[in-house]
Amino acid sequence: MKSKSAEKIKLTSYDELFGAEENNVEGKYTKVPLSQLHPFKNHPFKVLDDEKMQETVDSVKQHGVIQPGIVRPCADGYEVVAGHRRWRACELAGETEMPVIIRDLDDDAATVLMVDTNIQRENLLPSEKARAYKMKYEALKHQGSKGDKHTADAVGEKAGDSGRTVQRYIRLASLIEGLLELVDTGRIAMVAGERLSFLKPEEQEMVLEAAGNIGAYPSPAQAGQLKAMSEEGTFSEGSIYALLVKKEGGGQSVTISSKKIRDYFPPAYTKTQIEEVIYSLLEQWKQRKGEEIDAGDTV
Known part of the structure; x- marks a missing residue:
């Protein structure tokens, strides 16, 4: 049985919440089978079966899905633009369908909406923001936003991040998976990760291997040195170990003539x-x- 509060919610409130006026797109409210839903291509946000998910599952079981997802038609059903966590909660709650708003959105408009409806979530990982910001940045550029600084400012507006912060996150998206995971876990600082992102992929692989071998990770200063070596053409496996061993050794030092x-x-x-x-x-x-x-x- 639906709650009275759910019955009072009008479609216009959904439009205001998800920025329909901003995208100038009308939508159709309906319910669709979960089997017809498909994830957004390269969706950058993780959907975890954690404690918060269980809370959402419990809410779905008790009240149903109060806030519909947003989808767009695709070849064999509907692509979820907003509502991946609600979709997963419905699956775990044993539901067979989910309320959605169907909208006809092009790739760029769908990407911007997908990022904006997720970017203010708490506890986002650096990798999630990096990939999301990069996707929105490219979408806004396709839509005709002029100037890198102006576009970066627009990208971070919903989350309250400055254009410079957005640019730093976008740089992180150039890191190989292993180094990006180290940024997520805090073993490599974001500033260091940004500097390492300028290394060639094969150079990043060398850094990742060396760090794993000796259990020491580049500090921001060391990452800057590695970046400089790459630019100067002096980057080598030996130079990586030389830098990381200095950090690992702490107060001990060995000098050889x-x-x-x-x-x-x-x-x-x-x-x-x-x-x-x-x-x-x-x-x-x-x-x-x-x-x-x-x-x-x-x-």
Whole structure:
């Protein structure tokens, strides 16, 4: 049985809530089977079966879906523009259909609406905002927004983020998945992630591997150094380890005479080449020590 408060809600209130006037698009209210719903392409927001989802499920069971989702027609049903969490809650609650507003939206208008109806959610991960802002930025550019700064300001308006903050998030979207996860978990600061995003994908892979091997992650200053090395063409595996080992060592430091080291290498070897050989040999030594320990524990 529907609540009286639900019966009092009019379609115009939904339009105001989801910005129909802004998009100048009318919609049709109806209910559709859950089997006909499909997720928004490249939907950047996570839908988790967490405590908040359970609260939504309980609400759906008790009151139904008070606030309809927004969908648009697609080849084999409807693409969900807003309401992915409500859709999932309906599934978990055992519902077979969900109330929606059907709207004819082009890709850009649908993207802007999708981002705007989700971007003010609490506890969004940096990766979610990065991908969402990038999608909305590109959509607004397609719609004819002029000037990067103006567009970035428009992108962040709904969430109260400045154009500069938006640009930083958009840079994060250029990180490889592994590094973006480290930003999400706080092991790499957002500022450091922004600087690492300027590295080539293969360079980012090298940073991710090195960080995983030694359990140390680039600070903002170190990320800036890595970016500079990439721009100067001096980026190498050895340079990554050299930076991260400095951080990991904390107060301990070991100084080896460069003159003594030179005795072990051909005169033509550069500093970078020498570093690569040293760290390669250290890694081999580390692996052998690990094998010796494992062998000693074997019965």
